[in-house]
Amino acid sequence: MHQKAYISETKIRVRYSETDQAGLVYYGNYAQYYEVGRIEALRQLGHTYKGLEEAGVVMPVLSMNIKYIRPALYDDLLTIKTIIREAPITRMNFEYEISNESGKLLNKGETTLVFVSKETYKTIKAPEWFTGLIEKAINEDD
Amino acid sequence: MHQKAYISETKIRVRYSETDQAGLVYYGNYAQYYEVGRIEALRQLGHTYKGLEEAGVVMPVLSMNIKYIRPALYDDLLTIKTIIREAPITRMNFEYEISNESGKLLNKGETTLVFVSKETYKTIKAPEWFTGLIEKAINEDD
Amino acid sequence: MHQKAYISETKIRVRYSETDQAGLVYYGNYAQYYEVGRIEALRQLGHTYKGLEEAGVVMPVLSMNIKYIRPALYDDLLTIKTIIREAPITRMNFEYEISNESGKLLNKGETTLVFVSKETYKTIKAPEWFTGLIEKAINEDD
Amino acid sequence: MHQKAYISETKIRVRYSETDQAGLVYYGNYAQYYEVGRIEALRQLGHTYKGLEEAGVVMPVLSMNIKYIRPALYDDLLTIKTIIREAPITRMNFEYEISNESGKLLNKGETTLVFVSKETYKTIKAPEWFTGLIEKAINEDD
Numbered sequence: 001m002h003q004k005a006y007i008s009e010t011k012i013r014v015r016y017s018e019t020d021q022a023g024l025v026y027y028g029n030y031a032q033y034y035e036v037g038r039i040e041a042l043r044q045l046g047h048t049y050k051g052l053e054e055a056g057v058v059m060p061v062l063s064m065n066i067k068y069i070r071p072a073l074y075d076d077l078l079t080i081k082t083i084i085r086e087a088p089i090t091r092m093n094f095e096y097e098i099s100n101e102s103g104k105l106l107n108k109g110e111t112t113l114v115f116v117s118k119e120t121y122k123t124i125k126a127p128e129w130f131t132g133l134i135e136k137a138i139n140e141d142d
Numbered sequence: 143m144h145q146k147a148y149i150s151e152t153k154i155r156v157r158y159s160e161t162d163q164a165g166l167v168y169y170g171n172y173a174q175y176y177e178v179g180r181i182e183a184l185r186q187l188g189h190t191y192k193g194l195e196e197a198g199v200v201m202p203v204l205s206m207n208i209k210y211i212r213p214a215l216y217d218d219l220l221t222i223k224t225i226i227r228e229a230p231i232t233r234m235n236f237e238y239e240i241s242n243e244s245g246k247l248l249n250k251g252e253t254t255l256v257f258v259s260k261e262t263y264k265t266i267k268a269p270e271w272f273t274g275l276i277e278k279a280i281n282e283d284d
Numbered sequence: 285m286h287q288k289a290y291i292s293e294t295k296i297r298v299r300y301s302e303t304d305q306a307g308l309v310y311y312g313n314y315a316q317y318y319e320v321g322r323i324e325a326l327r328q329l330g331h332t333y334k335g336l337e338e339a340g341v342v343m344p345v346l347s348m349n350i351k352y353i354r355p356a357l358y359d360d361l362l363t364i365k366t367i368i369r370e371a372p373i374t375r376m377n378f379e380y381e382i383s384n385e386s387g388k389l390l391n392k393g394e395t396t397l398v399f400v401s402k403e404t405y406k407t408i409k410a411p412e413w414f415t416g417l418i419e420k421a422i423n424e425d426d
Numbered sequence: 427m428h429q430k431a432y433i434s435e436t437k438i439r440v441r442y443s444e445t446d447q448a449g450l451v452y453y454g455n456y457a458q459y460y461e462v463g464r465i466e467a468l469r470q471l472g473h474t475y476k477g478l479e480e481a482g483v484v485m486p487v488l489s490m491n492i493k494y495i496r497p498a499l500y501d502d503l504l505t506i507k508t509i510i511r512e513a514p515i516t517r518m519n520f521e522y523e524i525s526n527e528s529g530k531l532l533n534k535g536e537t538t539l540v541f542v543s544k545e546t547y548k549t550i551k552a553p554e555w556f557t558g559l560i561e562k563a564i565n566e567d568d
Contacts, residue, residue: 306484310457313454342448348494350491352489
């Protein structure tokens with residue numbers, strides 16, 4: 001059985017600043033790559049996280065899990081695959097898979113974000129149009 | 143029943159560069175704080191991670207999990223509590239708890255690291271003296 | 285002839301995340317160290333940059349110049365010397381000298397900052413109490 | 427009179443992690459953008475900095491100057507213009523101009539780099555083929 005999901009891909013070139021003296025991408029920098037992955041996933045749906053913030057919604061991260069499999073190296077052109085399996089109500093899950101140019105899986109992660117009012121900083125429901133947008137994307141994608 | 147562990151504490155002042163436009167510490171920067179936590183935990187045992195690397199051992203991170211509870215803010219003086227519950231054989235687990243000056247728990251995380259030869263980049267056992275050092279610290283601490 | 289100045293020193297331990305694959309501190313990270321230098325210079329005068337921001341004043345950077353002499357290395361305990369030669373009116377200059385534990389000068393830099401209203405984002409004069417604070421520090425220091 | 431130069435352009439999208447709590451790109455992060463600018467300038471000439479390092483040449487930065495004119499904002503799609511006016515012998519100068527999507531100049535900078543042997547860490551001359559490559563690019567460009 002096929003599990004429905006919206007899957008988006010984006011590319012990132014590893015910067016020199018992102019490596020450390022072990023000659024690999026520093027383990028903490030993948031959080032930035034995941035952020036780019038989810039921001040571009042929204043952009044590919046015709047929307048931006050910036051727009052959400054301008055509409056008064058902020059999405060802080062509640063949790064992050066990463067499994068490091070192989071290191072990313074300087075100048076690698078990485079593919080960030082971002083997977084959304086469920087339209088958000090009060091929380092939103094993103095899964096990520098990063099692979100290099102030869103298609104090797106480098107790491108997998110997931111983050112859970114929450115919707116918060118920019119003014120009150122209280123948790124709120126995802127805007128209805130946003131939930132609808134994600135729902136449509138999940139159902140159309142294959 | 144009391145579970146034995148070696149617990150170390152260190153302080154970090156939040157830098158302006160570590161905040162983002164939400165006015166909080168960027169969620170990816172805690173990996174750096176955890177790194178400082180485990181480096182200082184070793185230093186307090188009279189040893190340095192730098193020394194390990196000079197002895198030919200590198201410790202890449204295999205996994206990281208973070209639960210974000212409250213945000214750290216600019217200029218906060220954070221306490222990083224680093225907890226080691228088991229002397230390492232081929233892997234080493236660190237748990238972390240970050241709290242602010244008023245004692246509020248901000249986030250909890252854990253990382254698993256592995257021992258690797260700097261030359262061959264193959265996994266190796268932790269050096270015996272290192273395992274012994276950690277074992278002693280766990281048993282002495284209360 | 286002795287040129288009056290307020291000189292402040294603070295220590296920073298180089299983090300693993302701050303190195304790059306050349307095995308040195310990444311050249312862009314010194315801007316962070318300079319920021320810590322000037323923030324701690326203010327704190328040592330009994331004041332905080334955080335307090336300035338809370339009072340509605342932001343200090344964006346207008347220019348930065350760095351001369352790199354020797355590299356800082358992982359785990360180095362650096363001394364950041366921050367030098368203020370003039371009490372600010374609309375702009376404020378900071379000079380920096382970073383040296384390592386054996387007293388070697390690693391790099392020198394300077395930044396010019398400007399005072400801006402947090403609300404209007406227009407340039408403003410430094411608050412009078414602030415100018416006075418710096419003036420006093422410059423005259424007392426030797 | 428027209429001054430010959432090789433001019434290269436590349437685009438960077440501002441990441442959330444690169445902003446700070448003033449709501450702007452942190453002043454220290456432009457060093458990373460400049461690095462991307464010069465790396466892509468070389469790539470557009472059919473060469474990579476990675477290749478230089480693999481051939482035993484490292485290029486540490488000797489100096490950096492930045493003039494900040496307007497701030498870059500989150501999600502801005504920046505254009506980094508990198509300008510090389512002279513083929514390198516022992517040093518190499520890069521100038522940079524960063525502008526946003528509406529064509530406004532945000533900041534200007536320059537860096538001077540030096541050629542160093544990866545093994546001895548002594549300064550060396552630029553490889554002849556490299557000097558030739560840059561010379562050709564400067565003369566052909568208009």
